[in-house]
Amino acid sequence: xxxxxxxxxxxxxxxxxxxxxxxxxxxxxxxxxxxxxxxxxxxxxxxxxxxxxxxxxxxxxxxxxxxxxxxxxxxxxxxxxxxxxxxxxxxxxxxxxxxxxxxxxxxxxxxxxxxxxxxxxxxxxxxxxxxxxxxxxxxxxxxxxxxxxxxxxxxxxxxxxxxxxxxxxxxxxxxxxxxxxxxxxxxxxxxxxxxxxxxxxxxxxxxxxxxxxxxxxxxxxxxxxxxxxxxxxxxxxxxxxxxxxxxxxxxxxxxxxxxxxxxxxxxxxxxxxxxxxxxxxxxxxxxxxxxxxxxxxxxxxxxxxxxxxxxxxxxxxxxxxxxxxxxxxxxxxxxxxxxxxxxxxxxxxxxxxxxxxxxxxxxxxxxxxxxxxxxxxxxxxxxxxxxxxxxxxxxxxxxxxxxxxxxxxxxxxxxxxxxxxxxxxxxxxxxxxxxxxxxxxxxxxxxxxxxxxxxxxxxxxxxxxxxxxxxxxxxxxxxxxxxxxxxxxxxxxxxxxxxxxxxxxxxxxxxxxxxxxxxxxxxxxxxxxxxxxxxxxxxxxxxxxxxxxxxxxxxxxxxxxxxxxxxxxx
Numbered sequence: 001x002x003x004x005x006x007x008x009x010x011x012x013x014x015x016x017x018x019x020x021x022x023x024x025x026x027x028x029x030x031x032x033x034x035x036x037x038x039x040x041x042x043x044x045x046x047x048x049x050x051x052x053x054x055x056x057x058x059x060x061x062x063x064x065x066x067x068x069x070x071x072x073x074x075x076x077x078x079x080x081x082x083x084x085x086x087x088x089x090x091x092x093x094x095x096x097x098x099x100x101x102x103x104x105x106x107x108x109x110x111x112x113x114x115x116x117x118x119x120x121x122x123x124x125x126x127x128x129x130x131x132x133x134x135x136x137x138x139x140x141x142x143x144x145x146x147x148x149x150x151x152x153x154x155x156x157x158x159x160x161x162x163x164x165x166x167x168x169x170x171x172x173x174x175x176x177x178x179x180x181x182x183x184x185x186x187x188x189x190x191x192x193x194x195x196x197x198x199x200x201x202x203x204x205x206x207x208x209x210x211x212x213x214x215x216x217x218x219x220x221x222x223x224x225x226x227x228x229x230x231x232x233x234x235x236x237x238x239x240x241x242x243x244x245x246x247x248x249x250x251x252x253x254x255x256x257x258x259x260x261x262x263x264x265x266x267x268x269x270x271x272x273x274x275x276x277x278x279x280x281x282x283x284x285x286x287x288x289x290x291x292x293x294x295x296x297x298x299x300x301x302x303x304x305x306x307x308x309x310x311x312x313x314x315x316x317x318x319x320x321x322x323x324x325x326x327x328x329x330x331x332x333x334x335x336x337x338x339x340x341x342x343x344x345x346x347x348x349x350x351x352x353x354x355x356x357x358x359x360x361x362x363x364x365x366x367x368x369x370x371x372x373x374x375x376x377x378x379x380x381x382x383x384x385x386x387x388x389x390x391x392x393x394x395x396x397x398x399x400x401x402x403x404x405x406x407x408x409x410x411x412x413x414x415x416x417x418x419x420x421x422x423x424x425x426x427x428x429x430x431x432x433x434x435x436x437x438x439x440x441x442x443x444x445x446x447x448x449x450x451x452x453x454x455x456x457x458x459x460x461x462x463x464x465x466x467x468x469x470x471x472x473x474x475x476x477x478x479x480x481x482x483x484x485x486x487x488x489x490x491x492x493x494x495x496x497x498x499x500x501x502x503x504x505x506x507x508x509x510x511x512x513x514x515x516x517x518x519x520x521x522x523x524x525x526x527x528x529x530x531x532x533x534x535x536x537x538x539x540x541x542x543x544x545x546x547x548x549x550x551x552x553x554x555x556x557x558x559x560x561x562x563x564x565x566x567x568x569x570x
Contacts, residue, residue: 039058044076078097128141130176190221194256206249208245224253226265233273234307286340287337290352310340316341374424377423387414461488466519468515474509476506481517497533
């Protein structure tokens with residue numbers, strides 16, 4: 001039998017190199033299998049069929065935090081970085097081999113959106129490093145947990161699932177999330193738990209978070225919203241008035257939206273509804289006591305009992321204070337008496353009146369001051385149609401411009417008075433429903449129709465009228481005169497006794513002397529004022545207008561002479 005010649009080791013290596021594309025060149029940058037030939041200190045000597053063996057640190061064969069389980073004769077995969085270094089040894093790497101294998105596996109799992117297992121082993125800026133069986137990934141701090149985690153130490157060096165968010169093999173970048181796994185798991189748990197819940201069910205939960213609009217309650221893996229309006233039947237401004245984070249509360253499930261997995265909870269639903277029988281407890285017309293809980297621009301809310309509030313509209317706040325903010329009439333927490341005006345149990349509304357619980361000042365005024373009685377007050381305001389007088393009881397009365405004074409126009413009468421002036425008036429009419437009091441001032445004048453005498457108006461003393469007056473008193477400043485035989489008395493100033501200076505001497509008149517004068521107006525006491533000068537000027541204008549145009553050559557004296565002649569003949 002002929003002997004068979006086996007190739008030597010060198011011949012085998014040469015043949016292998018040829019098959020791989022040249023002298024050792026085909027090994028570099030590839031993952032190959034090798035055999036552990038020896039373990040020296042912390043290094044494993046590995047033969048991959050090259051001219052020389054390579055050495056790989058034992059830690060590269062160990063999982064994070066564990067020792068390497070390796071012995072002589074084991075077959076392992078390594079990455080050939082260089083076929084031969086300066087010492088003639090092959091440059092091998094177990095980490096690179098694992099990384100390359102891991103990348104192949106991770107790319108497949110990323111494509112399938114599958115979970116991957118990894119170990120958090122280090123901290124970096126903005127997050128942590130994760131070992132994905134050889135490939136190093138970045139775990140952002142926001143992706144560690146559903147809620148912020150202060151201490152990540154308990155989560156390190158423990159195999160756990162992650163979700164790959166993105167990866168770039170060319171740049172060697174992988175970003176993973178632990179939070180996505182937790183949210184997915186939680187969603188599965190929520191979906192299962194929500195199937196066990198039903199509307200109307202009473203359940204216990206733990207207050208997890210509190211906001212201005214309500215509280216979130218953990219029902220054992222799924223959260224429900226306890227809105228502030230469902231905490232209690234009474235007014236709650238903020239949930240922390242009743243509950244705190246960590247409290248165990250008993251709630252009722254009001255609504256479940258299985259599509260959005262949102263659950264609405266209520267606490268007040270476990271209490272008796274105070275609105276049941278509200279119509280019987282609070283009949284219309286009942287006078288009650290309550291506490292002001294809230295003030296708005298349109299009124300004030302008054303709590304009659306826990307859970308029942310009524311609204312006092314701004315129009316029902318005060319009999320006399322109109323168009324003022326409710327906050328100027330009542331204050332929060334103030335105890336007030338109110339009257340029930342209307343009850344609507346279906347809409348849970350009660351209309352209350354604050355002013356109705358107090359005596360009506362218009363009724364009180366009518367009792368104290370019947371029509372025809374005299375009242376005193378202060379001019380509060382003057383309008384284009386009259387004066388408003390402030391009366392006792394905090395009510396106002398109005399003097400129409402036609403009831404201010406006799407014998408003068410309403411405009412002139414209004415000009416005689418000013419704001420803040422104290423005046424007297426007669427009550428002419430009272431309309432309690434319309435809250436109106438009509439007053440008259442001229443009715444108090446002596447000699448007026450109300451007194452049965454002769455007033456300036458009755459005697460024809462209208463402004464600009466020419467009347468015959470009698471001298472009653474001669475003074476340095478003028479004359480006190482009386483119109484007619486028994487008419488109104490008035491005064492003629494010295495400067496109004498004539499046009500010429502010689503005529504403006506009061507001493508030229510005697511007691512009882514009669515002469516004509518013009519009514520020029522009325523003073524604050526409603527007494528007429530007269531003027532001879534004004535009468536002369538008026539007559540002159542009339543004469544010029546009547547005679548001047550027919551005889552342009554006539555003198556002013558001729559014109560006035562003709563006018564006086566015509567007047568005497570007439």
